Amino acid sequence: MANASLKIDDKEYPLPVITGTEGEKAIDTRRLRAETGYIAYDQGYGNTGSCESAITFLDGDNGILRHRGYPIEQLAQHSDFVETAYLIIYGELPNAAKRKEFGLLLRKNAAIETQMQKIFEGFPKGAPPMAMLSSIVGSLAAHYPELATNDFEKDLKNFDLAAAMAISKVRTIGAMLYRYQRGLPYVFPKQDLPFCENFLHMMFSEPYKDYVAAPEVAKALNLLLLLHADHEQNCSTSTVRMVGSSAANLFTSISAGISALSGPLHGGANSAVMHMLQAIHDEGDDGTRFIAAAKSGSKSNRLMGFGHAVYKNFDPRAKIIGKACDDVLNKLGIKDPLLAIAKNLEQAALHDDYFVSRKLYPNVDFYSGIIMRALGIPMNMFTVMFAIGRTPGQIANWRELASNPKGRIYRPRQVYVGPVKREYVPIAQRT
Ligand code: CMC
Secondary structure (H helix, E strand, O other): OOOEEEEEOOEEEEEOEEEOOOOOEEEOOOOHHHHHOOOOOOHHHOOOOOOOOOOEEEEOOOOEEEEOOEEHHHHHHHOOHHHHHHHHHHOOOOOHHHHHHHHHHHHHOOOOOHHHHHHHHOOOOOOOHHHHHHHHHHOHHHHOHHHOOOOHHHHHHOHHHHHHHHHHHHHHHHHHHHHHHOOOOOOOOOOOOOHHHHHHHHHHOEOOEOOOOOHHHHHHHHHHHHHOOOOOOOHHHHHHHHHHOOOOOHHHHHHHHHHHHOOOOOOOHHHHHHHHHHHHHHHOOOOHHHHHHHOOOOHHHOOOOEOOOOOOOOOHHHHHHHHHHHHHHHHHOOOOHHHHHHHHHHHHHHOOHHHHHOOOOEOHHHHHHHHHHHOOOOHHHHHHHHHHHHHHHHHHHHHHHHOOOOOOOOOOOOOOOOOOOOOOOOHHHOO
């Protein structure tokens, strides 16, 4: 066991070392302030372990992502979204009986009740979909107060039902808000359809003409959602834990996570990528202008879909989705000029010292938009799709937090750099 110590002036403080099951090492600073008077400063928490977690292992330097020990490559190849959701939430792959039971619970809890449907009408037609999604998901706490107590133990007793509702209803709400925004009548879920097929049915069915998803379309959607199912302590999942740590219920915590996901540096990057590719296409540029602008260092000119807070070699999800993009478009017989632009841009960036030296590689969002476009999902729904996919990870993290009897409310500290104490000045004396 390694030892760590911190020397401040002449005094040395031993610090415990924690080692994870994959050999990840951490210096335990929980007693740092109490013992030394100092806090650890880590702007953006990039170097801070906020919890111990048994859900997802991510090694950004080596491009490794595993859920409950299973490599993402194997899950992408053999599993589907619902099975992976079960694994992420409950820790084990379900046997046939448990898989059936879980699927049934999702199917039974897919619908949005009449009273809740009225919430949609309170939004303007052009409202940002993620703003609608987080509000409507938050309202589940009001509609199912018996499942949303602010008591961890009671919440956990209701957990299975609340979790199934969250996964199933986030998906239904996503499809309904799509239709609401287009002035189309809602299409309600069918109990006999699997998860992804049901979503596509609710999105794209027409009067007297049910949408029946082609197997390759359902498979592509399954893959897309599965690849987003969890991603360790990212911005939105940490938000779920932050909110949940105050003993807030599952629905409220997920709604906060969805809000965090809406930003263009996080879940909003997938549509930003498509805007960028479309602009390159419209301008007839080969991407040179965008690459040059991205190298200026300005945050607003970043090459969207490139770089990652933790992957500094490659994003394993991007490898899987990049290949799936080719397969799906081939199978559906679609020739998307944006795919060719994306590939050229990727090659140009991968041979440019600015990107190479900063270890900036395509992330999962670089190609996911092209798949969604092929499935007929409009750009302003892309982040909603990410949110639907991410629900299992948020639920699992909330559960892990709520089950920990030693859990504390999240309350980071700060280094104050504002004015020092000064006396109040009456308004008449102010210059
Ligand atoms: N284009 C151009 N330069 C970039 C980019 C980019 N996409 N990303 C980072 N950089 C530069 C950055 O300006 C900095 O340069 P310098 O060292 O000269 O100051 C350097 O690379 C290191 O960047 P960083 O800000 O330390 O990186 P970060 O780890 O804080 O940010 C990120 C990660 C994902 C927010 C960022 O790479 C980014 O904004 N990418 C574009 C948005 C995007 O695709 N987001 C989706 C992430 S994947 C989905 C998810 O899991 O949420």
